[in-house]
Amino acid sequence: MSQSSAAPAITHNKPPEILSLIGDTPLVEVTQFDTGPCQLFLKLENQNPGGSIKDRIALSMIEAAEADGKLEPAGTVIEATAGNTGLGLALVAGAKGYRVLLVIPDKMSQEKISHVRALGAEVRITRSDVTRGHPEYYQDVAARLAEQIPGSFYVNQFGNPANPLAHERTTGPEIWEQMRHDVDAVVVGVGSGGTLTGLGRFFNRVKPRRGIEMVLADPTGSVLYEYVKTGQLVESGSWAVEGIGEDFIPDIAEMSLVTEAFEIDDEESFSAARELLRKEGIFGGSSTGTLLAGALRYCREQTKPKRVVTFVPDTGNKYLSKMYNNFWMAEQGFIHRPPHGDLSDLISHRYEAGEVITIGPDDSLLTAFKRMRDSDVSQLPVVDKSGRAIGIIDESDLLVKVHREPSHFNDPVSKAMTDQLETLPPDTKIADLLGVFDRGRVAIVMDDNKFLGLITRTDLLSYLRLHMPKSSAPPEREFV
Ligand SMILES: Cc1ncc(COP(=O)(O)O)c(C=O)c1O
Secondary structure (H helix, E strand, C coil): CCCCCCCCCCCCCCCCHHHHHCCCCCEEECCCCCCCCCEEEEECHHHCCCCECHHHHHHHHHHHHHHCCCCCCCCEEEEECCCHHHHHHHHHHHHCCCEEEEEEECCCCHHHHHHHHHCCCEEEEECCCCCCCCCCCHHHHHHHHHHHCCCEEECCCCCCCHHHHHHHHHHHHHHHHHCCCCCCEEEECCCCCHHHHHHHHHHHHHCCCCCCEEEEEEEECECHHHHHHHCCCCCCCCCCCCCCCCCCCCCCCCHHHCCEEEEECHHHHHHHHHHHHHHHCCCECHHHHHHHHHHHHHHHHCCCCCEEEEECCEEHHHHCCCCCCHHHHHHCCCCCCCCCCCHHHHCCCCCCCCCCCCECCCCEHHHHHHHHHHHCCCEEEEECCCCCEEEEEEHHHHHHHHCCCHHHHHCEHHHCCECCCCEECCCCCHHHHHHHHHCCCCEEEEECCEEEEEECHHHHHHHHHHCCCHHHCCCCCCCC
């Protein structure tokens, strides 16, 4: 019998080694900011394999469920989640061979949904605009699915004791060692309350007498800041920072552990996170900005030197199309351009600043189509070599040319574009824009011969939304 030269296949019964890289994250000192008399340190939770602090609780909650017999081999892990917890669970439970079913509110970004799906999780989308008690509220949907699916385990991070336990057993001791047993304050945000409760319990145990201050940094609009300051539960508002802030007090959040609280608005949070990347090269998410801004306020208020720790709870990768995108920031009113009081205030992408995606008259229709797809627009201004806007081409123009004969994709743009332009000078009234839109066109703003940019229906809607009185805007829910 001849011997096979192939080496025997290696099969493992143990989960992938990446799970052993959860936790033990680095801690670095902030050196490029004014920290008053204090030293400020950041625990880089963005360096967990799933990109956030939630990897820790995913591992802890899954292992606890296995140990308690609540999760059997081939079981289904169910959670209501909008973000990082879903990613952590998809990573951990997926790696361990469980089916993962996530109930996600419909306002969550396509990137997050694609990410959990790519990790192998199944996704059920539900409504974002309903609250606790409504049958389509994400947590109620998840609880119901768990009742219906045999062998399933509803994780419920808001009420699961293995969530704070992860921080009591891992995050707290790591900080204590990394700070060489010399810590005065820890600044945290609260989503489920797991971080606050776990760290608070740990630090009260290791430093019971002089204590370690637990400082809350809460987004403006969340109810937690007011609750800490006054004991009152106020009506919640809206905030854009993700992962922290609540409109209720989660079961596992021991708010009595908080010794001091700061309220930070979205604009300050975003600007702090962007500054952190520019100055220290640390790429955090939006809540990193809230925590950093809160920690800096705390540090600058001190009269004695203190050693303060806060977190980079997740990676900035998830915020590239939001907080790290200048157009999004301007559209949301977080970056302020000097107003001109005319139509040029509605131009989101300015030609002069190189922000407008254009096409040349000699480019092919295929190039035009690809450019529209890549930049997610439905029309392109046609600009000649001298920089003059000479036409506009939209999806209908393309369709008219190619629907009978797709080889016309090779035709030049000049053959399909509209050259009857709806040009408006910048001092035009907003009401006159409506006529342009009614005729199915976009407005091209020209200052004499100078092309300034386009205004679409979406630009006008975003402008009007930004100018809507705050009091008449309904609060938007944040999901964890
Ligand atoms: C993005 C993000 N997720 C989660 C948390 C922690 O939230 P919790 O442990 O309260 O769920 C934080 C805390 O700062 C956070 O910034």
